[in-house]
Amino acid sequence: xxxxxYLLFIFLIGSYSxxxxxxxxxxxxxKIVISQLTDTTAGxxxxxxxxxxxxxxxxxxxxxSDTNSYQGLDIKWIANNKMATxxxxxxxxxxxxxxxxxxxxxxxxxxxxxxxxxxxxxxxxYSLLYTYSPKEFMDICNRLGVEKIIGPFRxxxxxxxxxxxxxxxxxNPVSRVVNxxxxxxxxxxxxxxVSEAKALGRRAAIDKGNNDSSITVLLxxxxxxxxxxxxxxxxxxxxxxxxxxxxxxxxxIPESDFIDLSSRGPKNKLIRYVFLDNDVLMAAQLLTSxxxxxxxxxxxxxLGSVLKSSALDSYLLLRQPIVxxxxxxxxxxxxxxxxxxxxxxxxxxxxxxxxxxxxxxxYASYMRSAIPMAFVGPRRLYVWSHxxxxxxxxxxxxxxxxxxxxxxxxxxxxxxxxxxxxxxxINQ
Numbered sequence: 001x002x003x004x005x006y007l008l009f010i011f012l013i014g015s016y017s018x019x020x021x022x023x024x025x026x027x028x029x030x031k032i033v034i035s036q037l038t039d040t041t042a043g044x045x046x047x048x049x050x051x052x053x054x055x056x057x058x059x060x061x062x063x064x065s066d067t068n069s070y071q072g073l074d075i076k077w078i079a080n081n082k083m084a085t086x087x088x089x090x091x092x093x094x095x096x097x098x099x100x101x102x103x104x105x106x107x108x109x110x111x112x113x114x115x116x117x118x119x120x121x122x123x124x125x126y127s128l129l130y131t132y133s134p135k136e137f138m139d140i141c142n143r144l145g146v147e148k149i150i151g152p153f154r155x156x157x158x159x160x161x162x163x164x165x166x167x168x169x170x171x172n173p174v175s176r177v178v179n180x181x182x183x184x185x186x187x188x189x190x191x192x193x194v195s196e197a198k199a200l201g202r203r204a205a206i207d208k209g210n211n212d213s214s215i216t217v218l219l220x221x222x223x224x225x226x227x228x229x230x231x232x233x234x235x236x237x238x239x240x241x242x243x244x245x246x247x248x249x250x251x252x253i254p255e256s257d258f259i260d261l262s263s264r265g266p267k268n269k270l271i272r273y274v275f276l277d278n279d280v281l282m283a284a285q286l287l288t289s290x291x292x293x294x295x296x297x298x299x300x301x302x303l304g305s306v307l308k309s310s311a312l313d314s315y316l317l318l319r320q321p322i323v324x325x326x327x328x329x330x331x332x333x334x335x336x337x338x339x340x341x342x343x344x345x346x347x348x349x350x351x352x353x354x355x356x357x358x359x360x361x362x363y364a365s366y367m368r369s370a371i372p373m374a375f376v377g378p379r380r381l382y383v384w385s386h387x388x389x390x391x392x393x394x395x396x397x398x399x400x401x402x403x404x405x406x407x408x409x410x411x412x413x414x415x416x417x418x419x420x421x422x423x424x425x426i427n428q
Contacts, residue, residue, distance in 0.1 A: 051104070052104050052105070052106040053103065053104055053105045053106065053147050054105075054106050054108055054144060054145060054146050054147055055105060055106070055107055055108065055146065055147055055148055055149075055150060055364060056107075056108045056110055056141050056146045056148070056149040056150070056151075057088070057091065057107050057108065057109050057110065057149075057150050057151060058110045058111075058112045058119060058137075058149060058150070058151035058152045058161075059079075059081075059084040059087065059088060059109070059110075059111065059112060059151055059152070059153070060081050060083075060084050060111070060112050060113075060114045060152065060153055060154075061079035061080070061081050061084045061085065061088075061109075061111045061112075062079065062080040062081040062084070062111075063077045063078065063079055063080075063111050063120065063129070064077070064078050064080060065077060065078070066078050077129075079111075082353075083153075083353055084153075086351065086353035086354050086357070087173070087174075087353045087354070087356060087357035087360075088109075088357060089354050089357065090353065090354035090355060090356065090357030090358035090359075090361070091107075091150075091357035091358065091360060091361045092107075092357075092361075093354075093357075093358055093361075094357070094358045094359075094361030094362050094365075095107060095361055098361070098362075098365055103365060105365065108141075108144070108146065109122075110137070110151075111129070112151060112152040112153070112154075112157065113131075114152070114153070114154055114157065117134065117154075117156075117157050117160065118131050118132060118133060118134075119131070119132045119133075119134070119136075119137040120132075121137065121140065134157070134160050134161045134164055135164045137161070138161060138164040138165055138168070139164075141168055142166065142167075142168065146168055147168070148168060148169050148170075148171060148364060148367070149161070149165075149168055149169070149170045149171065150171050150173055150360060150361075150364055151171075151172070151173065152172070153172070153173070153174050153175065154175065155172060155175035155177055155178040155179070155188075158170055158172040158175070158178060158186060159178065159179055159180075159183060159186060162183045162185050162186035162391070163183060165185045167185070167370065168185065168370075169185050169186075169187055169367070169370045169372075170185055170186050170187065171187045171189050171360075171364065171367075172186070172187065172188050172189060172190070173189050173190065173356065173357075173360045174189075174190050174356065175188070175190060176188075176190045176191065176192055176193045177192070177193055178190075178192075178391075178393065180390050180391025180392065180393055181390050181391075182389065182390060183390065183391045184370075184389055184390060184391055185370055185391065186391030186392070187367075187372050187391060187392045188391065188392065188393045188394060189360060189363065189372075189382065189394055190327075190380075190394060191327035191380065191381075191394045191395065191396050191397060192385075192393050192394065192395060193227060193229075194227075194228060194229060194232035195325075195327060195394070195395050195396060195397040196229075196276075196303050196304065196325035196326065196327065196397045197229040197230075197232040197233045197236070197276050197303075197325075198232050198233070198235070198236040198395065198397070199236070199325040199397035199398075199399055200233055200236075200274060200276070200301055200323070200324075200325050200399075201232065201233040201234065201235070201236030201237040201239075202236045202237070202239065202240055203323065203325075203399050203410060204216050204233075204237055204247075204272060204274065204301065205236075205237045205238075205239075205240045205241075205242040206240065207272070208242060208246060209242065211270060213269050213270070214269060214270040214271070214272065215248065215265060215266075215269055215270070215271045215272070216237075216246065216247045216248065216271075216272050216274065217247075217248045217250055217265075217271060217272070217273050217274065218230060218233060218234070218247050218248065218249050218250070218274045218276075219250055219251075219252050219273060219274060219275050219276075219277075219286070220249060220250065220251045220252065221251075221252060221253070221275075221276075221277040221279065221282065222253070223277045223278070223279065224276040224277050229276040229277075230249075230276060233247075233274065233276060234247060252282070252286075254279070254281065254282055254285070256285075258285045258286055258288070258289035259289045259292060261286075261289060262286075262289040262290055262292050262293055262298075263292055263293075267293070267294065267297075268297070269297065270297045270298075270299065271293070271297065271298060271299070272299040272301050272323070273286065273290075273298070273299065273300055273301065274301040274302070275300065275301065275302045275303075275306070276302070276303060277303075277306075278303065278305050278306060280306065280309040280311045280312060281311075283302065283306050283309075283312060284311070284312055284313065284316065286300070287300065287312070287313070287316040287317060287319070288316060290316070290319065290320055291316075291319070293320075295319050295320040295321075296320075296321075298320045298321075299320060299321045299322070299323055300317075300320055300321070300322050300323070301322075301323045301324070302322070302323075302324050303324060303325060303326070304324050304325060304326025304327070304328075304400075305326075306324070307322070307324055318402065321401065321402060321403040322401070322402045322403075323399070323400070323401045323402075323410070324399075324400055324401075325397045325398065325399050325400075326397065326398055326400070327380055327396065327397055327398070328379055328380050328398075329378075329379055329380060329381070329398065355378070355379045356379065358378060358379070359377040359378050359379040359380055360377075362377055362378065363375055363377050363382055371392075372384050372392050380394075380396065381394075381396035381398070382394050382396060383395055383396040
C-alpha cells in the first residue's frame with residue numbers, strides 16, 4: 001500500500017487546476033460526473049500551494065463508471081446518490097468562497113460504501129478505485145496530513161471510523177443520533193433528536209417562574225417515550241432549578257378522549273400542553289379539543305416539524321398561542337446571495353441537502369482544532385454538549401412563539417458567538 005499512498009500524494013499535489021476547468025459540467029441531472037475524485041478550487045494563491053488544508057469528504061455517492069467517457073485508462077465516475085450529490089454541491093460552493101479568500105482548502109473525495117462500511121479511494125493517476133477498511137482509510141488520512149474528515153453520513157460508520165483516529169476529528173454532518181461515548185474525536189454536528197425537547201423544557205421552566213400559577217402538562221405518547229423526548233424535557237426543566245414534580249404527566253394514544261383531557265384543570269389558569277410527537281393526526285385531535293378552553297389561557301407547545309404539515313387546519317392551529325422549538329434558523333431562506341450562488345452551481349433551486357452541505361463546510365472551516373467551538377452557521381447553530389473522554393454533540397435549538405403579537409424568537413442568536421468560541425460549551 002506504500003506505493004499507492006505515494007502515488008496518491010503526488011496525485012493530490014498535481015491536480016489543483018482540474019475543477020477550475022471542469023466544474024461547470026460536474027452537476028448534470030442531479031448526478032455528479034467526476035473524472036478525478038480529488039477536488040480542487042480555482043483562486044488558490046501560488047505561494048500557498050505547499051501547505052493546503054486537506055479535508056477528507058466521505059460521502060455515500062454510489063459511484064458507477066461512465067462507460068461513454070473512456071479515454072484510454074482515464075475513467076470518469078458518475079455519482080448517483082441525490083442526497084450526497086446535493087450535499088456536495090452546497091459544500092463545494094462554500095469551499096469555493098473560502099478559497100477565493102485564500103484559505104487554500106483541498107477536498108479529498110472518498111466514496112463511502114454504506115452497505116459494507118468500506119471506503120473507495122482513487123489513489124492512482126489512472127482513476128482506479130481501491131477499497132479500504134475504516135482503519136486503513138484512517139491510516140491514509142494520517143499519512144496525507146488530513147486536517148479533518150467530514151462524513152460518513154451513517155452514525156455507526158462515523159463511530160467506528162473515529163475509534164481508529166489518533167488526532168483527526170471525524171465530523172458526522174447529518175445523523176441526529178450519534179453515540180460519542182469514548183470517542184473524543186467524534187463530532188455529531190447535526191442537532192441531536194432531543195435538543196428540541198431540552199429547549200422546550202428549559203423554556204417551560206422559565207415561563208413557570210414568570211407565571212407561578214400556570215400549569216405545564218406533558219403529553220406522553222409511545223413515540224416520545226421511545227425516543228426519550230419526555231425524559232429530556234423533564235431533565236431540562238429541572239436543570240434550571242425548578243421542581244420537576246410541577247409538571248403534570250398525561251399519557252395519550254390516538255383513541256384518547258381529548259375533549260375530556262382539555263376539560264380537566266382550572267378554567268382560569270394558563271395551561272401549556274407539551275406535545276413531543278410528529279403524529280399530525282393526534283396533534284389535530286388535540287387542537288380540536290382546545291375549543292373547549294379559553295384560547296388566551298391555552299398554549300400548544302410542540303416540535304417545529306409538527307407545524308410544517310399542511311394537514312393541520314390553520315384555524316385550529318392559530319387559535320391559541322403556539323410555542324415550538326426547531327433546529328434550523330428561520331431566516332436562512334432570506335440569504336439571497338448564497339441562495340443564488342448555490343442555484344447557479346447546482347443548476348436547480350437549493351433544497352435541504354444543498355443548504356446542509358453549505359452550512360457544514362463553513363463550520364468545518366471555523367473548527368480549527370479537534371475541539372469544536374460554538375458557531376452560528378447560515379442554516380443552523382452549533383452549541384456543544386461534552387463529557388470528558390467523550391465526543392461532542394450539538395445541542396442547539398431555537399425557540400419561537402406565535403400569539404396575537406405575531407411570530408417572535410424567544411432565544412436570540414448571540415451576536416458575538418464567533419469571538420466567544422467555547423463559552424457556549426455545555427459541560428455535563
